[in-house]
């Protein structure tokens with residue numbers, strides 16, 4: 001065992017020590033009961049864990065001369081647990097999420113082929129193995145809620161109304177892509193229709209930006225949920241702390257998915273953090289934290305739904321740790337040779353789509369095998385049609401590169417989305433702006 005493993009396997013001592021001054025109103029899991037321990041006023045904390053299994057294996061770095069490799073040890077033969085029945089989803093919604101997950105996967109398979117055909121400008125990123133996390137999380141958002149996806153959340157975009165062709169054209173830098181060919185991956189948003197903040201490549205930076213969106217909405221009289229994602233590697237950044245803490249003290253409706261996919265580039269999670277589970281970080285922020293199996297769409301949805309409801313009630317942020325595995329390399333250039341093969345085999349058995357299909361066809365019988373086949377065929381046809389449209393889109397003209405990067409005078413109007421912001425000014429007659437005057441600043 002590497003030295004890191006000791007900390008990861010020890011009892012939740014980190015949790016017990018954390019946040020001695022956190023506001024108990026913000027953390028439903030706080031208990032002030034004293035235990036049999038001789039230490040006075042020892043606090044205990046708990047993190048709800050929806051999972052039906054807790055993988056028990058560890059990754060260890062082995063150095064052989066100049067060569068570095070990783071080894072995995074532990075129980076890699078555990079049986080695959082069944083999907084946990086959702087407390088909230090009905091049959092129609094469950095099938096809809098499954099369809100989005102299929103779309104997500106097929107779209108990425110097409111992207112891989114387009115890359116191999118030399119049609120993609122730059123690289124391609126995949127969310128293979130993470131489709132349940134992307135799709136079921138975004139599915140929990142209401143029409144007025146906001147989201148800020150990261151590169152592995154191409155499924156979230158589909159759920160929020162983008163077409164597969166948008167992502168395909170974006171990778172091929174086509175004229176009809178959302179950025180008109182100015183970006184080769186996913187740096188685009190939609191603040192008008194789909195309430196999407198563009199992904200930000202600097203890891204963690206989306207968190208304060210989304211918190212700011214929630215603050216802006218609150219100033220306009222609305223409590224919205226703002227969902228974003230951060231990896232197990234990216235969560236180590238300072239701005240992650242700042243963003244969550246700001247959302248926590250302001251009770252902003254941040255729903256943060258920590259995508260615990262065991263790798264950050266080629267660094268295993270054992271070398272990224274010392275807490276046992278990243279959800280424990282929530283204790284330090286004084287907000288609720290919860291663990292879900294990121295390959296179980298029902299668990300992801302239920303946790304997301306409860307967090308979104310909290311946001312709508314103005315009760316503040318929630319941190320959801322989704323445990324799963326990045327089933328490809330960082331991007332298409334990365335063959336992930338550093339990942340022990342047994343890890344891929346273990347998680348392949350936990351494929352989110354295969355598990356969900358089994359749940360729908362064999363457990364709930366909400367889909368007959370025939371209906372399932374028809375659904376898969378419909379998704380495949382749609383993706384092929386989308387691919388043909390995307391491929392047929394022209395490349396941008398050289399002249400078009402001159403525009404659309406900086407805001408040109410009058411090119412768009414900035415106005416309040418929900419209502420005129422309310423300002424707490426001095427009493428009238430003291431020279432403070434009236435509400436209508438203050439609102440002018442937002443026009």
Ligand SMILES: Cc1ncc(C[n+]2csc(CCOP(=O)(O)OP(=O)(O)O)c2C)c(N)n1
Pocket residue numbers: 152201202203204230231232233234235237259261263264265326330
């Ligand atoms: C602040 C910052 N540091 C470094 C990088 C370079 N970088 C991009 S992705 C990545 C690894 C991310 O790993 P993780 O957060 O676990 O996400 P995953 O790729 O596993 O989904 C790194 C280091 C970056 N984009 N931003």
Ligand SMILES: [Mg+2]
Pocket residue numbers: 231232233259260261262263264265326
């Ligand atoms: Mg990761």
